[in-house]
Structures are given as structure tokens and as C-alpha cells.
Amino acid sequence: MGLGFRMKRILITDCGSTTTKAILIVSDDDGGRLQARGEAPTTVEAPHEDVTRGVLGAIADLESIVGWTLVEDGRIVTPRRGDVGVDLFLSTSSAGGGLQMVVAGVVQTMTAESAERAALGAGAIVMDALALNDGRSVHERIGRLRDLRPDMILLSGGIDGGTVAHVVELAETLAAADPQERLGQSTRLPLIYAGNRDARDLVRERLGGRTRFSTVANIRPTMEEENLGPAREAIQSLFEEHVMAHAPGYPTLVEWAGAPVMPTPAAVGSLMRTLAEVTRSNIVGVDIGGATTDVFSVVDGVYNRTVSANLGMSYSMANVMATVGAGNIRRWLSIEMEEGRMRDGIRNKMIRPTTIPQTLEDLRLEQAVAREALSGALGEHVRLASGLKGARLERTISDVFEQRASGEGLLDMASVDLIMGSGGVLSHAPRRSQAAAMMIDALQPKGITELAVDSVFMMPHLGILAELEPEIALDVFRRDCMVLLGACVAPVGKGRFGRTCLRVSLDGLARVEVNFGDMAVLPLGPGETCRMMVEPASGFDVGAGAGRAMTLEVRGGRVGIIIDARGRPLDLPDDPEMRRSAQRCWEESLDLFPQRQDHRAGMQEHDG
Amino acid sequence: MAETYTQGLTVAEGVRLRRQRRLPVKGTVLVRKNQSVERDTVLARAELPGVARVVNVAALLGIAPEAIERALLKREGDAVTGGEILGRSSGFWGLFRSKCTSPVSGHVESISTVTGQVVIRGVPIQVEVAAYLDGEIVDVFPGEGAEIEARATLVQGxxxxxxxxxxxxxxxxxxxxxxxxxxxxxxxxxxxxxxxxxxxxxxxxxxxxxxxxxxxxxxxxxxxxxxxxxxxxxxxxxxxxxxxxxxxxxxxxxxxxxxxxxxxxxxxxxxxxxxxxxxxxxxxxxxxxPEVVISSERPGEGGESVRAMGISLKIGTRVRGARVPFLGRVGTVTALPRSPVQIETEARVRVVELTFDDGSRALVPRSNIESG
Structure with missing residues (x-):
């Protein structure tokens, strides 16, 4: 096959904890399209201990699909020679557990929280956030630091010209703990100092000889200002220069790549930011994995990312149960399930993380856990995606009436235009309506919000591409990655069950009146758009004010327009039987599960 | 014949098992190559730095941080015992004198005139690595530990x-x-x-x-x-x-x-x-x-080394279910359909047909079986 002058082949890999995923994008005058996707096990551990073997394995899988040669003599061919090779190769990585950091600041809700935001925004997992007021004694902090083996430490503390002694006290704690680096005993642990500039020399004196010490501008130069950029950039650059350089095979991967290798979550964040900027919308992204759940938000141009390191759907499934309690999982089940059976089921998934639900009962249980994991992760995100605590606000009269305070949460679900879900339990749910239901129940969108899922998990790939070729990345995102499920209409307010909550009509054709406590779906398929009129009852608000109607253009999707008239916040009946009955009604309205069992109870067990 | 691969746990007799036993920090190796060891033989020994305790001397004595050096009775590197007086303040005209003591035995690691803190490093903690298996040393890692080989029965849990x-x-x-x-x-x-x-x-x-x-x-x-x-x-x-x-x-x-x-x-x-x-x-x-190892069989010729778990899946392979509704049930693979099949959840997945020992048959997702 001959390639045109403007045609480009772009190969991107994401080296995950367990699987390396490769995608091949071809772009021409009509924009970019996903050509094929391949995968292979990640190979950072014995017996292979070379990440490039997994990368080449994933590319070989891809080559077998497209029939093109991309690799010769164990190397990716770039620049492309006619039909052989690719024009650009990029990679992201979270192999070996991703980037793991410890952060420290003087005050928990101020500099330590700013440091946490900087680390999370750079794509790290924060193993611990130390602060002088974190409730632990000094020797407990030292003990904790000795136990942890982070990839790097971010130390902050004090505004410029502020406290010196407290910052030095933190530095002395770190020095006493003498924390060791995760990947090698022979190298010194990278430490970035991003605190009070007046304490810089004293901190260097205490830590310079023990760590690979570097400094950047203060992340909190004043009480009213947060400056995360320099610390984020320093983290990402150290990630490639130091952390990845010591991981098996990474120097070769870095040499092959046409741009710095990014931590996977940082790449997803990059895509979210690009998308929000181009579409001028507010976006929330959730990525629910086996071990962790990431939440990204871009609201009014402000980007935040959090990772809930122990909320996930396989390795961490039992941790969801331990965190929220079995009762909170069971409240999402429409069927009766004995607690011991439920607990054992969750533990079995924990110890055999690659197995999949085979029965509807098992599927329901996993999706119930997913709701709690997503909800917990969003709660954590809201806590951290907040305004600066301790800052003096210039208040207006209306702020006083609304009781706005410093540290107020920045994420109001009513302002979110799109929720994008990713991760196996959402992307591979047997019915798309199940993915929509999980996101609605867990994240509780307010007003009118579009819902979408990632088709085959390529957001990291497109995120790193967005740094270089944003137009191609967005083309592929819209055409091959994002599966639009439809829109959710969720009035805010409370009413009486059985009383009208709202009326919705689509182009005057489909029309539905939904009572408080009910759910409904209006069909509007992928690629279809129409004018939607929403008339909430008195006391309910869909975005135009209580009881005020609104008309807007909406896009359809694989599910349609979902009307959620259960009110916000969503309260489930306390009585177990009433709750199960309500869940069954909502399942039926959204057509979540097969009504009639075509497979005999148990499984497809058949006679000999 | 269709063939694929599935994960599994090792349950085997007469395997050649190797285990690397390493110290968490550099230390002394106490065994040599080809030496026979028993499971409780100490292979290597090291000392971990003691736990650090921070004493805020300035706060305890009620003095300014920069003044602590004058109040301290110890200097950096000095040995201290638990309860020993570290420093005392002179008070007003000899009155209201106060003192502070070391919470642990060890040595003074650092004195800070910025924070008024003194770091006491506790006595080193001794760590040992035992052989764990009855076997023979096949490799020594200087300062770190050794590798043992045993001929054993291995049951992985x-x-x-x-x-x-x-x-x-x-x-x-x-x-x-x-x-x-x-x-x-x-x-x-x-x-x-x-x-x-x-x-x-x-x-x-x-x-x-x-x-x-x-x-x-x-x-x-x-x-x-x-x-x-x-x-x-x-x-x-x-x-x-x-x-x-x-x-x-x-x-x-x-x-x-x-x-x-x-x-x-x-x-x-x-x-x-x-x-x-x-x-x-x-x-x-x-x-x-987790594992159970019976390594009383002496090392010698023969025995297969255990490296990767898993088996090649083909017609006739014995496997067991790894998830409900077939968790723990053992059966024989009787078909390996190539195309994905829709299961009860409506997911379309690759499956195997299993015939259980009672003669019943079922289609089971390939990800839900392991070597039996």
C-alpha cells in the first residue's frame, strides 16, 4: 500500500501494570483514524525484566492485524521508509506501579495539600502526605517514611518570607528517616524542594548530601496564590530522567520515543484539558482500574486530578468493601444476597483479579462495587479539587449570603457538561445502559450532562499525542475512542413520590412526563441530534432555575436521553425490600439486565 | 487442534526449587557455595540503622533554638542511654532549672540550632535471614545473601x-x-x-x-x-x-x-x-x-525446575473453575470454540467446554479457569 505525501503513521504504546497496549493511527487530509490496536503482557519483571519486550510484543500483535512491518531487527523503524515503519513513536507508562511519591508540607490543609495537588497533577500516586499537624508524632512520621520506598519526594512548606523553622523541622524529619528509593539501593532518592525560598539553603544543608536534591519555585508563594506548574514539570522531568532510567529496558524505550515518555495519568489529564479547551466545556473523567480509580476534572479551565489508590475493581475490590462497608455495596443490589456470599464473592475477585462475572448475580455485584468505588473516588476528588484553604477572599454581599468560605469545593456537578468513563467495568459492561447507570448513581450529575465511555482504553495514547498533534488526537478521540451514551437529565430538588417532577419532549415528537422517584429513557440514537425541551415542576431545577423550563440542542447516543427524577442528592429507601423494589423499577426503566433468563439459572450447563 | 494457555498454581512433587534469600541492607553472608543447609540455618546477618527519635530540646528547656548547644551535655556522635540527661537549662539565677533526657539508647546523630531539635539514633537492629528450605547453597551474593536449591514438593495456595x-x-x-x-x-x-x-x-x-x-x-x-x-x-x-x-x-x-x-x-x-x-x-x-514446601528430599539429579505457572490448554486438559458458579470444580476440556460466545451476563467472551467428573458439561469463560 502506498502512502500519500500528507499521510502519517503514528504508533503509540501505553505500558500498563499488567498489559502493554499499542495503537496505530493513520492521519491524512481527512484527519486521524485508529487503524488497529494490539496488546501483550508488560515485561518489567522477571524473567524478562525489559519493558521493550512487552512493547515489541504489543506491536507484533498490531502488525499481524494490519499486515505492515513496523519493527526491524528488534527496533521500531522511524522515520518511516515508504511502507515500512512509522513517522512518530510515542509512549506512556504506569508499569511497575507508576510514579509513587511522598509529599510533605508544614500545614496539612495548606502547603501539604498544594504539594499533593502538584504530585497528582503530574501523574503520581501519593503514598503519604506528611505535615507537622497531621496528628502523628515525629517518630511515627519517621517510621512511616522508613517503611515507604517512593520514587521521589516533594517537600514544600511556608510562603515566601514566612516560616523557616517549621520547614527546616520537616527537612530534619526527612533526614532522620533517610528514606530509600524504590528501584535501586545504589542511587539517591530524588527530592524536589518547592517551599519558602528563605529556607532553601538550610533545607539543602540537611538533605543535599542524602538525596538527589533540586529546587523549584515555591508552590505556595503567598497565601492567596498556588503555583503548581514548576513543581509538576520538575516531577515529570525527574520521572523520565531518573525513575524510568533505572527501570528495566526504559532507557531504550526513551531512546525510541519521539517525545518524553509520560506517566499514563498525566497523559489522560492532557487529553482532558485539550478536550475541555477545544469544546469550551467542563469535563469530569473517571478511570476505574483494577487497583486504583483516577478522577480528572476541568472546570472553568482549572484542571485537577486525584487518584484513589485503593479503590478499584480487582486487586482493590475488597478494599472498597473494607472502606465503605458491605451494607453500602448491598444497597445497589436489586436482588437479595446474603452478606457472607457477597463478601466471599468480592474476596474471590481480589485473589483472582483476571476472572470475569459469569452469572448475572455476579455481574450485579461487581457493578454495585463499582458504584461505591466511583462515588468514593469522586468524594476524594471534591475534597482536593478545592480553592486554597487559608486564603483571604475578597467577598461580595452575595458570597456572604451564600456562605462561601476559603477552601470551598470547585467541582459542582451542575456545572459539568460531559462525564467520560473509562476502565473495564464501564467500557466492557455488557450493556451500555449499565455503564450509564453506574456513572449516574455514583457521580450524581445535576441538570443536563452528557455521558460517554472510552471504547478500548486509548485515552493515555491520545493524551500524549495531544501534546504534539492535538488535532489528530481529537479526531481519533471523537471517531474511535469516545462512545457517546447520551445525556442525563437530572433535576435538582426533592418532591413527593408519584407527583410529577418534569416533562421532557424531543423535537415535539417523543414526550414523557416523569414522576419524582422514577427514571425513564427517550430514544435518541448515535449521530442524532434534536431540540429538547425540559419543563421541571415547581421546586425542581435543571439549570435554568427552579421550576423554569429550558430548551437546548442535545446529542443522542447508545442509550438515549436518560431522565433521572430521583432528586439530588439521591436518597435510597432505608427499608431493604422497598429499596430492592425501587432498584428493580429503575433497572427496568433503563433496560439494564435481561428480563427473561435465556440461560438456565446457574449457567449454560447442558446435558451430556 | 486448538490450543491456548491458562494460568494456574503449582502442585507438584520432585521439583527443583530455587529461592534467593537476601538481606534488606548490606551485611555479612555466613554460608558458602555447595554447603548443605537446613531451614533454620542463618545464611546472612546485618544491622539496620536504629530508629531515629527527635527530641525538641529547645521546647523542653524553654530556650531559643540557637541556644541549645550551650545547654546540651552531649555533642554529635556521642553515645547516650535511655533516660540519660541530654541537656539542662540554667534558669533564672540558678532557679527553675529544667532538664531533658534521651528517650532511647543510641547516639546523638544531629543537633539543629534552627529548630532546637536533637536526633537520637537508636541502637542498630539486628536482622537475620534463615534458609527456609532444607537444601544446598548454589550461589552466594556477597554482602546480600545466597540462593538455595532444594528438591521438593511444592503446593502453591x-x-x-x-x-x-x-x-x-x-x-x-x-x-x-x-x-x-x-x-x-x-x-x-x-x-x-x-x-x-x-x-x-x-x-x-x-x-x-x-x-x-x-x-x-x-x-x-x-x-x-x-x-x-x-x-x-x-x-x-x-x-x-x-x-x-x-x-x-x-x-x-x-x-x-x-x-x-x-x-x-x-x-x-x-x-x-x-x-x-x-x-x-x-x-x-x-x-x-503462598506456599507449602516439603524439602526434605535431598538435592540430586532430576526434578523439574519451577519457573512459570500455567499450562497449555487443549482437548483433554484437566482444569478447574476459578470463579462462581464453577469455583473449585475440576473438569476436562472437551471443546475450545474459536469464536466468542455470549454468556449469561450477555458478555461475548472466549470460552471452553468442560466436562465435569459427574458427566455434566458447561461452557466456561477461558479467563475463569486455571490448571487443575
Whole structure:
């Protein structure tokens, strides 16, 4: 096959904890399209201990699909020679557990929280956030630091010209703990100092000889200002220069790549930011994995990312149960399930993380856990995606009436235009309506919000591409990655069950009146758009004010327009039987599960 | 013939097993290559730096940080004992004098005139690495440890709790499908590794701990058993460091699942043999499964080395279910359909057809089976 002058082949890999995923994008005058996707096990551990073997394995899988040669003599061919090779190769990585950091600041809700935001925004997992007021004694902090083996430490503390002694006290704690680096005993642990500039020399004196010490501008130069950029950039650059350089095979991967290798979550964040900027919308992204759940938000141009390191759907499934309690999982089940059976089921998934639900009962249980994991992760995100605590606000009269305070949460679900879900339990749910239901129940969108899922998990790939070729990345995102499920209409307010909550009509054709406590779906398929009129009852608000109607253009999707008239916040009946009955009604309205069992109870067990 | 590959746990006799035993920090190796060792032989020894304790001398004496050097009776590098006076203030005209003492024995590591803090480094902590297996040293890592080779019977479990222990294997109970009655445990089981069958009846864990049983090997436990053992709700499957009296190795999973017949019979054939047991489990990147190792067979010729878990899946392969509704059921692969099949959940997945020992057949997702 001959390639045109403007045609480009772009190969991107994401080296995950367990699987390396490769995608091949071809772009021409009509924009970019996903050509094929391949995968292979990640190979950072014995017996292979070379990440490039997994990368080449994933590319070989891809080559077998497209029939093109991309690799010769164990190397990716770039620049492309006619039909052989690719024009650009990029990679992201979270192999070996991703980037793991410890952060420290003087005050928990101020500099330590700013440091946490900087680390999370750079794509790290924060193993611990130390602060002088974190409730632990000094020797407990030292003990904790000795136990942890982070990839790097971010130390902050004090505004410029502020406290010196407290910052030095933190530095002395770190020095006493003498924390060791995760990947090698022979190298010194990278430490970035991003605190009070007046304490810089004293901190260097205490830590310079023990760590690979570097400094950047203060992340909190004043009480009213947060400056995360320099610390984020320093983290990402150290990630490639130091952390990845010591991981098996990474120097070769870095040499092959046409741009710095990014931590996977940082790449997803990059895509979210690009998308929000181009579409001028507010976006929330959730990525629910086996071990962790990431939440990204871009609201009014402000980007935040959090990772809930122990909320996930396989390795961490039992941790969801331990965190929220079995009762909170069971409240999402429409069927009766004995607690011991439920607990054992969750533990079995924990110890055999690659197995999949085979029965509807098992599927329901996993999706119930997913709701709690997503909800917990969003709660954590809201806590951290907040305004600066301790800052003096210039208040207006209306702020006083609304009781706005410093540290107020920045994420109001009513302002979110799109929720994008990713991760196996959402992307591979047997019915798309199940993915929509999980996101609605867990994240509780307010007003009118579009819902979408990632088709085959390529957001990291497109995120790193967005740094270089944003137009191609967005083309592929819209055409091959994002599966639009439809829109959710969720009035805010409370009413009486059985009383009208709202009326919705689509182009005057489909029309539905939904009572408080009910759910409904209006069909509007992928690629279809129409004018939607929403008339909430008195006391309910869909975005135009209580009881005020609104008309807007909406896009359809694989599910349609979902009307959620259960009110916000969503309260489930306390009585177990009433709750199960309500869940069954909502399942039926959204057509979540097969009504009639075509497979005999148990499984497809058949006679000999 | 269609062929694919599935994960599994190793249950085998006469394998050549190698284990690297390393210190957490550099130290001294006490064995040499080709030396025969027993499981409790100390291979290497090291000293970990003592725990650091920070004493805020300035705050305790009520003086400015920059003044602490004058008040201190010790200098950096000096040895101190627990309770020894570190420094004292002169007070006003000799009145209201105060003093501060060292909370631990060790030495003064640092004195800060910025914060007024003194760091006392506690006495070094000695760590040792034992052989764990009966075998022979095949490699020595200077300053770090050694590699041991043993010819052994290896039974990997799916989940465990507790660290390395050893004792003689005792089969208690008639078969793999029986639950262990605590009344069957007695004083003769002190220091032993007990093989139960299907599961544990209430009171077994407490009874085993009371009697000083070193280990329990069981087909399945319930979540409730686990909470009884640990005293809390375990979140992540990263175990091995729990402070439990009895190490536990589970071979099948959670719920009420019999121990695989083959596993039980193999352990039964080793009744009375010396066994090493480790409950350490890690189910994230770098999977570690718990194990029972009977390494009393002396090293020698033969024996297959164990490297990767798993089997090649083809018609006739014996496998077992790894998830409900077939968890723990053993069957034979009778078909390997190429195309994905829609299962009860409506997911379309690749499956195998299994024929169970009672003659019934079922389609099972390939991701839900493991080597039997």
C-alpha cells in the first residue's frame, strides 16, 4: 500500500501494570483514524525484566492485524521508509506501579495539600502526605517514611518570607528517616524542594548530601496564590530522567520515543484539558482500574486530578468493601444476597483479579462495587479539587449570603457538561445502559450532562499525542475512542413520590412526563441530534432555575436521553425490600439486565 | 487442534526449587557455595540503622533554638542511654532549672540550632535471614545473601496470611471434602503444620493458636474466618507481615470449596514430613502466592525446575473453575470454540467446554479457569 505525501503513521504504546497496549493511527487530509490496536503482557519483571519486550510484543500483535512491518531487527523503524515503519513513536507508562511519591508540607490543609495537588497533577500516586499537624508524632512520621520506598519526594512548606523553622523541622524529619528509593539501593532518592525560598539553603544543608536534591519555585508563594506548574514539570522531568532510567529496558524505550515518555495519568489529564479547551466545556473523567480509580476534572479551565489508590475493581475490590462497608455495596443490589456470599464473592475477585462475572448475580455485584468505588473516588476528588484553604477572599454581599468560605469545593456537578468513563467495568459492561447507570448513581450529575465511555482504553495514547498533534488526537478521540451514551437529565430538588417532577419532549415528537422517584429513557440514537425541551415542576431545577423550563440542542447516543427524577442528592429507601423494589423499577426503566433468563439459572450447563 | 494457555498454581512433587534469600541492607553472608543447609540455618546477618527519635530540646528547656548547644551535655556522635540527661537549662539565677533526657539508647546523630531539635539514633537492629528450605547453597551474593536449591514438593495456595514458619505436616481429617472440627486438634499438634480439607468449623483458628499450631493448610475459608483471624477487614491482598500465631494457606478460595483432590492426596502422602510454609501473598504486579514446601528430599539429579505457572490448554486438559458458579470444580476440556460466545451476563467472551467428573458439561469463560 502506498502512502500519500500528507499521510502519517503514528504508533503509540501505553505500558500498563499488567498489559502493554499499542495503537496505530493513520492521519491524512481527512484527519486521524485508529487503524488497529494490539496488546501483550508488560515485561518489567522477571524473567524478562525489559519493558521493550512487552512493547515489541504489543506491536507484533498490531502488525499481524494490519499486515505492515513496523519493527526491524528488534527496533521500531522511524522515520518511516515508504511502507515500512512509522513517522512518530510515542509512549506512556504506569508499569511497575507508576510514579509513587511522598509529599510533605508544614500545614496539612495548606502547603501539604498544594504539594499533593502538584504530585497528582503530574501523574503520581501519593503514598503519604506528611505535615507537622497531621496528628502523628515525629517518630511515627519517621517510621512511616522508613517503611515507604517512593520514587521521589516533594517537600514544600511556608510562603515566601514566612516560616523557616517549621520547614527546616520537616527537612530534619526527612533526614532522620533517610528514606530509600524504590528501584535501586545504589542511587539517591530524588527530592524536589518547592517551599519558602528563605529556607532553601538550610533545607539543602540537611538533605543535599542524602538525596538527589533540586529546587523549584515555591508552590505556595503567598497565601492567596498556588503555583503548581514548576513543581509538576520538575516531577515529570525527574520521572523520565531518573525513575524510568533505572527501570528495566526504559532507557531504550526513551531512546525510541519521539517525545518524553509520560506517566499514563498525566497523559489522560492532557487529553482532558485539550478536550475541555477545544469544546469550551467542563469535563469530569473517571478511570476505574483494577487497583486504583483516577478522577480528572476541568472546570472553568482549572484542571485537577486525584487518584484513589485503593479503590478499584480487582486487586482493590475488597478494599472498597473494607472502606465503605458491605451494607453500602448491598444497597445497589436489586436482588437479595446474603452478606457472607457477597463478601466471599468480592474476596474471590481480589485473589483472582483476571476472572470475569459469569452469572448475572455476579455481574450485579461487581457493578454495585463499582458504584461505591466511583462515588468514593469522586468524594476524594471534591475534597482536593478545592480553592486554597487559608486564603483571604475578597467577598461580595452575595458570597456572604451564600456562605462561601476559603477552601470551598470547585467541582459542582451542575456545572459539568460531559462525564467520560473509562476502565473495564464501564467500557466492557455488557450493556451500555449499565455503564450509564453506574456513572449516574455514583457521580450524581445535576441538570443536563452528557455521558460517554472510552471504547478500548486509548485515552493515555491520545493524551500524549495531544501534546504534539492535538488535532489528530481529537479526531481519533471523537471517531474511535469516545462512545457517546447520551445525556442525563437530572433535576435538582426533592418532591413527593408519584407527583410529577418534569416533562421532557424531543423535537415535539417523543414526550414523557416523569414522576419524582422514577427514571425513564427517550430514544435518541448515535449521530442524532434534536431540540429538547425540559419543563421541571415547581421546586425542581435543571439549570435554568427552579421550576423554569429550558430548551437546548442535545446529542443522542447508545442509550438515549436518560431522565433521572430521583432528586439530588439521591436518597435510597432505608427499608431493604422497598429499596430492592425501587432498584428493580429503575433497572427496568433503563433496560439494564435481561428480563427473561435465556440461560438456565446457574449457567449454560447442558446435558451430556 | 486448538490450543491456548491458562494460568494456574503449582502442585507438584520432585521439583527443583530455587529461592534467593537476601538481606534488606548490606551485611555479612555466613554460608558458602555447595554447603548443605537446613531451614533454620542463618545464611546472612546485618544491622539496620536504629530508629531515629527527635527530641525538641529547645521546647523542653524553654530556650531559643540557637541556644541549645550551650545547654546540651552531649555533642554529635556521642553515645547516650535511655533516660540519660541530654541537656539542662540554667534558669533564672540558678532557679527553675529544667532538664531533658534521651528517650532511647543510641547516639546523638544531629543537633539543629534552627529548630532546637536533637536526633537520637537508636541502637542498630539486628536482622537475620534463615534458609527456609532444607537444601544446598548454589550461589552466594556477597554482602546480600545466597540462593538455595532444594528438591521438593511444592503446593502453591491462592491466598495466605502470616509469614514463614516450619513444622511437621499432620493430616487431620479424613478427606478433601471434610471441614476441620476444632475438637480434632490436640496438644500433639503443637508446632505442626495441619492440613485440613474443605474448610474450618467455628473455633478452629482460636484452637490452633491456643495449641501453638504453626500452620493451617485448608481448601477454603470464609470472609468471616479471615476477620476472626486478623481482627480487621483486610483491604488489599498484600499479606505476610501479620502478627498471627498460625500461618494460613488457602488452596482454593473464599466460600465453601473442597480442597482439590490432587492437592490433598499429595499432602497426605507427605504426612509427618518436615514442611516450610509461607502465607505471603501479593496479587499486584509481581505476583507472590503462598506456599507449602516439603524439602526434605535431598538435592540430586532430576526434578523439574519451577519457573512459570500455567499450562497449555487443549482437548483433554484437566482444569478447574476459578470463579462462581464453577469455583473449585475440576473438569476436562472437551471443546475450545474459536469464536466468542455470549454468556449469561450477555458478555461475548472466549470460552471452553468442560466436562465435569459427574458427566455434566458447561461452557466456561477461558479467563475463569486455571490448571487443575
Amino acid at each position: 491462592i491466598f495466605g496470611v502470616g509469614g514463614e514458619v516450619w513444622g511437621n505436616l499432620a493430616i487431620v481429617g479424613p478427606g478433601p471434602d471434610e471441614r476441620l472440627d476444632p475438637g480434632r486438634l490436640d496438644e500433639s499438634h503443637r508446632g505442626q503444620v495441619i492440613v485440613a480439607g474443605r474448610g474450618l468449623m467455628p473455633g478452629c483458628i482460636e484452637r490452633a493458636a491456643y495449641l501453638g499450631v504453626r500452620g493451617l493448610v485448608v481448601g477454603s475459608i470464609t470472609d468471616s474466618d479471615l476477620r476472626d483471624l486478623l481482627g480487621y477487614d483486610l483491604g488489599s491482598a498484600i499479606t505476610g507481615g501479620e502478627a498471627v500465631t498460625t500461618t494460613l494457606v488457602v488452596t482454593e478460595g473464599f466460600g465453601d470449596v473442597p480442597m482439590a483432590e490432587r492437592t490433598f492426596r499429595l499432602l497426605e502422602s507427605k504426612n509427618g514430613c518436615r514442611a516450610s510454609l509461607n502465607g505471603k501473598t501479593q496479587i499486584r504486579a509481581g505476583v507472590i502466592r
